[in-house]
Amino acid sequence: MLITLHTICVKFINNRTEYLTFVFMDLLHVKRVYKSYANHKALHNISLHVKEQSIFGLLGPNGAGKTTLIRIINQITGPDKGEVFFGKEKLAQKHIAQIGYLPEERGLYKKMKVGEQALYLAQLKGMSKSEAKQKLNQWFEKFEIDGWWDKKVEELSKGMAQKVQFITTVLHEPKLLILDEPFSGFDPINTNLIKKEILELRDNGSTIIFSTHNMESVEEICDDIALINKSRKILDGNVAEIKEAYKSNVFEIVFVGNMISFSNALWTGFEILESNQMNGRMHVKIRAAKSSDVNQLIKTIVNDVQIISVNELTPSMNDIFIQKVQEVMPETLEEEVAGE
Numbered sequence: 001m002l003i004t005l006h007t008i009c010v011k012f013i014n015n016r017t018e019y020l021t022f023v024f025m026d027l028l029h030v031k032r033v034y035k036s037y038a039n040h041k042a043l044h045n046i047s048l049h050v051k052e053q054s055i056f057g058l059l060g061p062n063g064a065g066k067t068t069l070i071r072i073i074n075q076i077t078g079p080d081k082g083e084v085f086f087g088k089e090k091l092a093q094k095h096i097a098q099i100g101y102l103p104e105e106r107g108l109y110k111k112m113k114v115g116e117q118a119l120y121l122a123q124l125k126g127m128s129k130s131e132a133k134q135k136l137n138q139w140f141e142k143f144e145i146d147g148w149w150d151k152k153v154e155e156l157s158k159g160m161a162q163k164v165q166f167i168t169t170v171l172h173e174p175k176l177l178i179l180d181e182p183f184s185g186f187d188p189i190n191t192n193l194i195k196k197e198i199l200e201l202r203d204n205g206s207t208i209i210f211s212t213h214n215m216e217s218v219e220e221i222c223d224d225i226a227l228i229n230k231s232r233k234i235l236d237g238n239v240a241e242i243k244e245a246y247k248s249n250v251f252e253i254v255f256v257g258n259m260i261s262f263s264n265a266l267w268t269g270f271e272i273l274e275s276n277q278m279n280g281r282m283h284v285k286i287r288a289a290k291s292s293d294v295n296q297l298i299k300t301i302v303n304d305v306q307i308i309s310v311n312e313l314t315p316s317m318n319d320i321f322i323q324k325v326q327e328v329m330p331e332t333l334e335e336e337v338a339g340e
Contacts, residue, residue: 026085027052027176027207028073033082035068042068043079044231050176050209050224055202057218057225057239058211061325064228066211070178073209074101086176097126100174104181104211108153108161115149118168125172132171139167143193158185166194170201177201180211195221215318219243225317229325239317246320249288250313254281257305265301281308 028050035043043065050056060066071077073084075096084091086098109117115136122132140146143163153161162185170177179198183191199221202208210222218225219239226236235242250273255262259275259282266272269289276283282305288294298310315323 025052025087026050027087028209029085030069030073031083031085033069033072033079033084035065035072035077035079041231043072043228046082046228046231046233048226048233048236050207052207053202053205054223055198055208055210055221057222058209058228059213059215059218059225059321060228061213065231066228067180069228070101070180070209070211073176073178074099097172098175100125100169100172100177102166102169102177102179102182104184108165110152110154112153113149114145114151114153114156114164117153118164118171121168122171127172135171136167139171143167159187159190162186163190166197170197170206173206175207177206177208178211179208181213182210183212183214183217215316215321218317227321227324234327235320235324242320243314243317246315246323247312248315251286251288251294252309252311252313253284253286254308254310255284255301255305256281256308259284261304262301265297265304270297285313 026049028048030046030048030050033043033046046065046069048056058066058069068077072079073091075091075093086092086095089095112120118136119129119132122136123129127135137146140149145160145163148156148160148164153164156164162182166182169179182194182198186194195217198208198210210218212218222239224236224238225242227234253262262282262284263272266286271287273285273287275285288297294310298307301307
């Protein structure tokens with residue numbers, strides 16, 4: 001099990017400085033996992049660290065290997081090589097009760113009544129009928145679906161059925177939640193509702209693996225991510241740190257004034273990428289050789305144009321996702337042999 005020194009704070013006690021180190025442990029550690037089906041390589045040397053009480057984004061295009069990895073964590077199938085650890089222990093059958101899984105393909109029985117089915121699924125996860133009914137009533141009230149208890153699943157819309165399955169996934173309060181495209185079928189209002197619930201679950205102690213193609217959601221709720229492409233992990237880390245690492249020193253400057261005067265103020269440290277005029281203002285994107293040069297640029301051009309705003313343009317996770325996936329990876333990469 002990996003122990004991560006996540007942050008250090010300074011505390012002053014009786015004029016004495018004390019350094020407080022907060023330790024975050026991995027709830028899930030995937031170590032050098034390989035999986036193949038016949039001639040198809042599904043996972044190649046995949047290692048992941050999912051910290052306790054975090055939201056971990058599992059990203060990748062269709063066919064990348066995400067579903068295979070999720071099936072291994074759920075013990076639906078096993079790896080050909082490698083190991084998976086749950087907390088301090090090697091992943092075992094007993095851990096299934098501590099995992100909640102919301103698959104992308106929904107699996108409710110259409111002819112059963114909603115309440116009857118929810119109770120049935122809760123009992124499969126080890127809850128007593130009375131405990132399950134009490135918690136289901138709380139969740140149904142929270143999601144404003146009290147009146148659906150005696151409706152058949154086939155009467156529900158896709159989004160309504162999705163709410164029911166989300167509830168049955170989290171009801172037994174598992175340590176690890178695996179949510180595969182949890183916003184599929186939801187309108188914007190209900191998408192925000194589920195996002196809020198996911199964040200609350202994290203804040204209340206849950207660890208969440210969030211598999212999605214929705215990069216906007218990744219930026220909003222994920223702490224860390226891993227990007228898998230063609231069976232291999234090609235990027236992982238903290239979301240904010242990844243975005244910082246992929247900055248390209250591009251800025252948008254909005255000003256009122258003459259474009260020629262602005263251009264003349266530039267020197268070799270800057271490149272104009274594009275410019276356009278909107279509502280009497282010039283919008284210019286430039287790339288700086290060094291971000292610190294922008295302060296000098298502002299000092300120079302402020303005498304010739306009226307600056308309205310200067311904004312650094314950081315890449316979105318969607319931009320980074322596309323860039324990394326489009327990179328051509330050699331088919332004969334050397335095996336990584338360094339220790340974890």
